[in-house]
Amino acid sequence: MSTTGTSAPGALAPRPRRGVERxxxxxxxxxxxxxxxxxxxxxxxxxxxxxxxxxxxNVLDPGTLHAIGLTALVxxxxxxxxxxxxxxxxxxxxxxxxxxxxxxxxxxxxPFSISPIIAGICYLLLYGRNxxxxxxxxxxxxxxxxxxxxxxxxxxxVTAPFVMREVLPLMQAQGSEQEEAAVTLGASGWQIFxxxxxxxxxxxxxxGAVLCGARAVGEFGAVSVVSGMIRGQTMTLPLQIxxxxxxxxxxxxxxxxxxxxxxxxxxxxxxxxxxARRR
Amino acid sequence: xxHRIVAAALALGxxxxxxxxxxxxxxxVSYDISRELFQQINPAFAKAWKEQTGRDVSVxxxxxxxxxxxxxxLEGLPADVVTFNQVTDIDVLANGGLVDKxxxxxxxxxASPYYSLPSFLVRKxxxxxxxxWDDLVRADVKVIFPNPKTSGNARYTxxxxxxxxxxKYGHDDAKAQDFVKKLFANVPVFETGGRAATxxxxxxxxxxxxxxxxxxxxxxxxxxxxxxxxRVTPSISVLAExxxxxxxxxxxxxxxxxxxxxYLNFLYAPEGQRxxxxxxxxxxxxxxxxxxxxxxxxxxxxTVEDEFGGWDKLNKTHFAEGGILDKLFANQ
Numbered sequence: 001m002s003t004t005g006t007s008a009p010g011a012l013a014p015r016p017r018r019g020v021e022r023x024x025x026x027x028x029x030x031x032x033x034x035x036x037x038x039x040x041x042x043x044x045x046x047x048x049x050x051x052x053x054x055x056x057x058n059v060l061d062p063g064t065l066h067a068i069g070l071t072a073l074v075x076x077x078x079x080x081x082x083x084x085x086x087x088x089x090x091x092x093x094x095x096x097x098x099x100x101x102x103x104x105x106x107x108x109x110x111p112f113s114i115s116p117i118i119a120g121i122c123y124l125l126l127y128g129r130n131x132x133x134x135x136x137x138x139x140x141x142x143x144x145x146x147x148x149x150x151x152x153x154x155x156x157x158v159t160a161p162f163v164m165r166e167v168l169p170l171m172q173a174q175g176s177e178q179e180e181a182a183v184t185l186g187a188s189g190w191q192i193f194x195x196x197x198x199x200x201x202x203x204x205x206x207x208g209a210v211l212c213g214a215r216a217v218g219e220f221g222a223v224s225v226v227s228g229m230i231r232g233q234t235m236t237l238p239l240q241i242x243x244x245x246x247x248x249x250x251x252x253x254x255x256x257x258x259x260x261x262x263x264x265x266x267x268x269x270x271x272x273x274x275x276a277r278r279r
Numbered sequence: 280x281x282h283r284i285v286a287a288a289l290a291l292g293x294x295x296x297x298x299x300x301x302x303x304x305x306x307x308v309s310y311d312i313s314r315e316l317f318q319q320i321n322p323a324f325a326k327a328w329k330e331q332t333g334r335d336v337s338v339x340x341x342x343x344x345x346x347x348x349x350x351x352x353l354e355g356l357p358a359d360v361v362t363f364n365q366v367t368d369i370d371v372l373a374n375g376g377l378v379d380k381x382x383x384x385x386x387x388x389x390a391s392p393y394y395s396l397p398s399f400l401v402r403k404x405x406x407x408x409x410x411x412w413d414d415l416v417r418a419d420v421k422v423i424f425p426n427p428k429t430s431g432n433a434r435y436t437x438x439x440x441x442x443x444x445x446x447k448y449g450h451d452d453a454k455a456q457d458f459v460k461k462l463f464a465n466v467p468v469f470e471t472g473g474r475a476a477t478x479x480x481x482x483x484x485x486x487x488x489x490x491x492x493x494x495x496x497x498x499x500x501x502x503x504x505x506x507x508x509x510r511v512t513p514s515i516s517v518l519a520e521x522x523x524x525x526x527x528x529x530x531x532x533x534x535x536x537x538x539x540x541x542y543l544n545f546l547y548a549p550e551g552q553r554x555x556x557x558x559x560x561x562x563x564x565x566x567x568x569x570x571x572x573x574x575x576x577x578x579x580x581x582t583v584e585d586e587f588g589g590w591d592k593l594n595k596t597h598f599a600e601g602g603i604l605d606k607l608f609a610n611q
Binding site: 124127138233 | 306311312314315339340341342343351353354355356357472474477478499502
């Protein structure tokens with residue numbers, strides 16, 4: 001996801017006339033304002049429209065507060081698991097040649113192209129009462145669906161490719177010379193990972209983790225299927241926003257949306273900072 | 280380390296039900312717009328239960344479209360009771376073996392403690408003088424209700440208009456269908472759900488009349504008091520039941536049968552009925568009925584059973600793919 005903003009503009013293209021240039025820039029600005037900026041500002045305008053007191057009151061509503069906590073908890077579980085998985089997968093694919101390597105890569109990327117609702121339904125049918133493993137789980141009285149584990153599982157599914165996708169190209173580009181050198185110097189596997197591999201990929205890893213976190217926090221479709229929508233127990237922030245909106249509690253919905261948007265903006269800033277570091 | 284976090288989180292998730300079993304606890308799985316109602320019912324029930332048995336009870340709520348909820352319960356959502364707005368969605372649970380087949384006899388009034396009907400909400404002063412269904416097919420009137428293909432609410436509106444036309448034209452089906460077709464032509468935008476239609480009417484100021492459940496018209500006119508919307512009750516409408524049932528298989532497992540039954544019976548008790556009437560739902564308790572008589576004008580109510588031969592037949596002839604609704608709705 002590189003941007004073209006910093007490359008020398010028009011180095012190869014024929015020099016456009018100033019008027020055309022201005023018109024294009026103006027058009028881009030207008031479209032960005034119309035499609036992105038105005039709706040975003042509107043969220044905050046509506047959230048704070050009734051004053052800070054109303055905003056605080058709505059955010060501190062026990063249901064919304066719980067949703068914020070649950071969403072954070074899901075992200076805190078999902079991101080580290082995903083980092084571990086992403087590194088392992090990228091390592092396997094970049095460093096080893098084995099049959100089915102390409103197939104594995106494609107498999108891990110499936111969540112990119114599959115609609116989250118399908119993920120949700122798959123888990124529902126797999127872990128449900130009439131599903132493949134559901135009856136067995138029920139016999140053991142283990143709750144997966146309509147509880148935290150189910151929400152975490154589907155979020156893991158939809159975020160599976162993020163870290164691997166960022167780390168893999170870097171690992172492939174860097175090659176394995178440094179690691180091989182470390183082996184000849186007598187380093188153990190863990191030492192190689194900590195001293196050589198990890199420092200080399202750390203920005204890509206963090207970048208992937210940030211993207212993964214953003215996705216985990218914002219996931220709606222898949223979670224909506226397996227959540228069960230139990231108030232104060234399995235409502236994540238995106239679900240809570242929809243619910244408040246359907247309840248005609250517009251200020252509450254926009255207040256919760258503002259919190260989620262703020263989270264996303266923080267992530268965006270982190271992402272920009274990391275992109276700068278990677279260069 | 281990472282595994283430990285996961286394990287701890289899983290344990291936390293699993294420990295939830297164990298921690299709470301010190302008191303009575305039930306999960307009421309309901310349709311999506313009943314939140315305010317059960318926010319009032321639940322504390323009142325908890326108080327009554329405490330007085331009656333000395334035990335504490337907490338009632339958890341889950342709200343979503345009732346068909347989606349039925350699906351989730353079939354897949355293991357541990358509902359102790361369901362309070363739905365569609366009879367067919369409880370039938371789904373009965374067919375799945377989770378609810379007794381005789382659920383309609385388990386509680387009074389076909390297990391429907393309250394009911395409502397499609398009714399009108401018009402703009403301040405009723406400028407278009409809308410009184411009854413035939414005003415809605417006038418060329419100068421714009422009508423708002425959601426898409427009957429996706430919304431249960433709009434299906435009731437469709438049925439009520441159909442029933443009105445059948446009465447008016449001496450049960451001539453062709454004329455009734457013509458009437459409904461004209462009604463559809465007066466709807467500028469079909470939203471997917473009832474609440475979205477409300478927003479279109481109340482916030483975007485589109486349309487002259489909103490058709491939705493009477494219980495909604497009351498709530499909306501209170502919520503948008505500054506806009507001065509007025510409630511209009513048509514001469515004929517169709518009875519919309521709000522059926523309830525104990526999900527016996529889950530309740531048996533959770534040993535919550537007694538409190539689940541008491542919870543649903545509370546909806547029939549005077550206190551529960553009063554809360555329902557206050558929220559513009561019609562009830563059957565004579566005393567409560569008299570107390571709130573000014574809220575609920577007389578209306579002739581037809582039932583799906585009498586007018587349309589029951590839900591099974593209705594679904595086959597009207598709502599199935601290629602049915603009468605599809606034919607009338609085709610040009611929209």
